[in-house]
Structure formats: C-alpha cells, structure tokens
Amino acid sequence: MRQPGIGQRPSSPCIRAIVTASASPSPTGTSPDDRPDGSSGDTIVIDARNLTLALGRPPARTQILRGIDLTVRQGESVALLGPSGSGKSSLMALLSGMERPTGGSVSVAGLEFDRLSEDQLAIARRGRIGIILQAFHLLPTMTALENVAVPMELAGMAKPFARAEEELTAVGLGHRLTHYPSQLSGGEQQRVAIARALAPRPALLFADEPTGNLDGATGAAIMDLLFARHAAAGTTLFVITHDPALAARCGRVIALADGRIVSDNAAA
Numbered sequence: 726m727r728q729p730g731i732g733q734r735p736s737s738p739c740i741r742a743i744v745t746a747s748a749s750p751s752p753t754g755t756s757p758d759d760r761p762d763g764s765s766g767d768t769i770v771i772d773a774r775n776l777t778l779a780l781g782r783p784p785a786r787t788q789i790l791r792g793i794d795l796t797v798r799q800g801e802s803v804a805l806l807g808p809s810g811s812g813k814s815s816l817m818a819l820l821s822g823m824e825r826p827t828g829g830s831v832s833v834a835g836l837e838f839d840r841l842s843e844d845q846l847a848i849a850r851r852g853r854i855g856i857i858l859q860a861f862h863l864l865p866t867m868t869a870l871e872n873v874a875v876p877m878e879l880a881g882m883a884k885p886f887a888r889a890e891e892e893l894t895a896v897g898l899g900h901r902l903t904h905y906p907s908q909l910s911g912g913e914q915q916r917v918a919i920a921r922a923l924a925p926r927p928a929l930l931f932a933d934e935p936t937g938n939l940d941g942a943t944g945a946a947i948m949d950l951l952f953a954r955h956a957a958a959g960t961t962l963f964v965i966t967h968d969p970a971l972a973a974r975c976g977r978v979i980a981l982a983d984g985r986i987v988s989d990n991a992a993a
C-alpha cells in the first residue's frame with residue numbers, strides 16, 4: 726500500500742524524510758530552550774495563501790487542492806481531518822516543502838518556499854521541519870541509534886550520536902539503541918522514526934496518519950508520546966488523522982473536503 730498522496734510521486738518519501746530529518750540548528754530561534762512555556766505567542770510558522778495543486782497530464786489532470794489559505798502559529802497543535810482522497814497528504818507535502826504548489830504561496834518560519842531553489846529549500850527545511858509518515862522508512866542496515874544519528878551527522882550537526890541517544894531515550898528506546906529495524910516491533914520502529922524527526926529539534930512536526938500501521942493500543946501510546954514531545958519541546962504539531970478522538974486532543978481541528986478547507990475551529 727502506498728503512503729497516501731506522496732508515494733506515487735516521483736520523489737522518494739524515504740529519502741526525503743531522511744533528508745528532512747537531517748538538520749542543523751534552526752537559525753530562527755526555535756530551539757526549545759528559547760520557549761520554556763512551549764509557545765512563543767504570535768509567531769506565524771505556516772502562512773499559506775491560495776494554494777492550489779493539480780497533478781497529472783490532460784485529460785487526466787486532477788485538481789487536488791483548490792485554494793487553501795492557512796495560518797498556523799508557533800506551538801499550536803493542529804489536526805487535519807477529511808475523507809480519503811480529500812487532499813490531506815498533498816497539503817502536507819506542500820506545507821512541508823516536499824512538493825511545489827501549482828499556484829499560491831507558502832511560507833514556513835518566514836521562508837518563502839516558492840522563492841527558493843530545490844537546493845535552498847532542502848537546506849531551509851533542515852532543522853525546521855520534521856516529518857513522520859505512516860510507514861516508518863527506517864534504513865534496515867542501520868541500528869536504531871544510527872538511523873537517528875547519521876542524518877544529523879551528514880548534515881554536519883554537533884554531537885549527532887549523543888543527541889540521537891538522548892532522543893531515543895526520551896521516546897522510551899534507551900534499551901534498544903543497537904537493535905536493527907527488523908529486531909524492533911512496529912511501535913518501536915515508529916518511535917525510532919519519531920526520534921529521527923525530533924532529534925534536530927524542528928520548529929514544525931508533520932505527522933501523516935502516524936498510527937495507521939499500528940494496532941490501537943500501540944497507536945495510542947505513540948500519540949501520547951507525540952503530544953508529550955510536542956509539549957516538552959514546544960514544537961508545532963500538524964497531524965493528519967482519521968481518528969476524531971485524536972483530533973479532539975489537538976488545540977485546533979481543520980477539516981478538508983475535495984481540496985478545500987471546509988471547517989477550522991480557529992478561523993476568525
């Protein structure tokens with residue numbers, strides 16, 4: 726089964742998730758150390774204007790997003806709900822810089838994505854944006870510790886292995902550092918993926934149905950962990966889910982249908 730909305734596209738979500746996880750400290754002052762209360766007031770982290778996305782060639786061209794306007798402030802937790810095929814993963818791909826819109830503009834942490842080249846965008850995303858997908862996308866030949874540390878090492882971050890160990894311990898895997906993915910349960914593999922996304926301390930964490938491959942109890946534990954890390958690190962959390970109970974835990978719930986926002990409980 727494909728990762729909805731992303732897997733069919735030319736770029737590899739695995740590589741992109743790993744590149745995104747590679748990070749240098751954010752130059753935007755988004756270190757959790759700067760935000761002891763877990764938020765920083767009115768700082769806008771996502772500013773999307775009239776985003777549209779059309780994919781495919783005529784006559785099979787599909788209008789997937791039909792004009793999305795969205796502002797998200799630092800420290801918010803946002804749930805994105807909507808039926809399958811409504812464009813949730815596509816919107817996340819645009820907001821996280823994994824994909825370019827057909828029209829409109831998106832700024833994240835003050836960076837105007839559409840003004841950046843692919844290389845500039847890749848660098849700009851490092852340390853600002855973490856991504857967790859339904860599939861874990863761990864590298865099978867690397868231990869848990871290496872899966873978290875190596876992307877940071879490749880990005881030239883300081884003390885990648887110490888940071889990786891710290892983050893793996895925070896997600897409850899301090900006793901599994903040298904295990905390979907095949908030696909870990911699904912829930913444990915998703916914890917490694919979460920640690921990989923969070924270790925660079927991103928300002929923004931996107932999660933696309935992060936519990937979709939897990940049983941109910943394991944999924945609930947993973948969501949508890951995501952919310953705990955969101956609270957502890959002050960990371961803005963943007964989570965795509967089908968689960969109304971999970972959405973209810975978020976400070977804000979946005980519903981998408983047929984490529985449009987149809988409700989947003991934070992809308993003015």
Ligand SMILES: Nc1ncnc2c1ncn2[C@@H]1O[C@H](COP(=O)(O)OP(=O)(O)O)[C@@H](O)[C@H]1O
Pocket residue numbers: 729730731733734780781787789807808809810811812813814815816
């Ligand atoms: N590469 C593609 N080309 C054409 N249509 C696509 C492509 N990828 C996804 N779609 C279509 O875009 C719509 C939205 O997909 P997606 O963003 O994955 O929705 P969701 O995550 O809400 O299930 C779906 O109708 C899907 O079939």
Ligand SMILES: [Mg+2]
Pocket residue numbers: 728729730813814815933
């Ligand atoms: Mg999807």
